[in-house]
Amino acid sequence: MPKGRRKQQVDSFDFQPGRMIAGKYEVLSLLGSGWEGEVYRVLESNTGVERAAKIFFPQRNRYDRATKFYARKLHKLRHCTILIQYHTQERITFHREPTTVLISEYVEGELLSEFVKRQPGKHLTPFEGLHLLHALATGVEDIHRAREYHGDLHDDNIIVRRRGLSFDVKVVDMYNWGTPDARNIRDDVCDLIRIFYDAIGGARFYSKQAKEIRGICCGLKRSIITRKFRTAGNLRQHLENMAWAH
Numbered sequence: 296m297p298k299g300r301r302k303q304q305v306d307s308f309d310f311q312p313g314r315m316i317a318g319k320y321e322v323l324s325l326l327g328s329g330w331e332g333e334v335y336r337v338l339e340s341n342t343g344v345e346r347a348a349k350i351f352f353p354q355r356n357r358y359d360r361a362t363k364f365y366a367r368k369l370h371k372l373r374h375c376t377i378l379i380q381y382h383t384q385e386r387i388t389f390h391r392e393p394t395t396v397l398i399s400e401y402v403e404g405e406l407l408s409e410f411v412k413r414q415p416g417k418h419l420t421p422f423e424g425l426h427l428l429h430a431l432a433t434g435v436e437d438i439h440r441a442r443e444y445h446g447d448l449h450d451d452n453i454i455v456r457r458r459g460l461s462f463d464v465k466v467v468d469m470y471n472w473g474t475p476d477a478r479n480i481r482d483d484v485c486d487l488i489r490i491f492y493d494a495i496g497g498a499r500f501y502s503k504q505a506k507e508i509r510g511i512c513c514g515l516k517r518s519i520i521t522r523k524f525r526t527a528g529n530l531r532q533h534l535e536n537m538a539w540a541h
Contacts, residue, residue, distance in 0.1 A: 303390050305352045317385035331355045341510045356441050362395045377434025399411040402465045404456035411494050418496035421508050428491040429534045430462040435527035445469050445478035448486035481521040488520055
């Protein structure tokens with residue numbers, strides 16, 4: 296870098312459909328954006344296969360720390376079906392800044408936040424919410440079984456597709472808080488409960504929910520939740536064996 300030139304802060308790439316990335320991937324649409332960068336749906340030109348391309352803002356990925364973390368963690372957890380599958384990385388230059396692109400599988404569906412907004416009353420019924428929570432807990436259980444954690448579960452990084460009574464779910468964007476420990480795992484469980492609570496209407500409907508539903512949400516009190524459900528596996532087992540009073 297020439298002496299005296301400061302690195303430019305990149306807040307948006309704004310890649311339009313038709314633009315080529317690394318000479319291999321044609322941009323189809325923007326899938327989402329966040330603190331780390333932007334994610335695009337792209338077409339791999341030599342195969343015609345759709346992929347997802349996460350482009351990291353250079354200032355959020357110094358020395359490729361973020362992309363190395365993602366690649367290694369996704370590879371370690373490649374057998375966890377709730378996670379997207381990592382393929383490769385590419386390097387491009389954006390406004391004279393070296394920029395890293397992480398290429399992964401493209402998953403059809405929509406963000407959970409958008410899916411919930413389309414439902415009557417903009418919330419799921421408790422019955423639907425339980426099926427969603429079970430799918431999420433089952434998937435996150437695989438991550439916890441590998442002694443890892445997600446660290447950033449919320450309705451804007453969960454991709455969902457409805458299949459009859461069940462849900463196909465994928466989670467994206469994993470947060471790096473350092474070495475996994477019991478607290479990280481308990482945080483994931485609390486996040487799962489919060490997602491369920493919000494999806495079925497949150498505070499508006501909570502007092503009217505069946506006691507079994509309130510028994511899962513625990514008033515969103517972390518101490519009660521983590522005492523009752525220490526891992527996502529504990530939560531899954533509870534859902535599969537819970538008894539209804541009526």
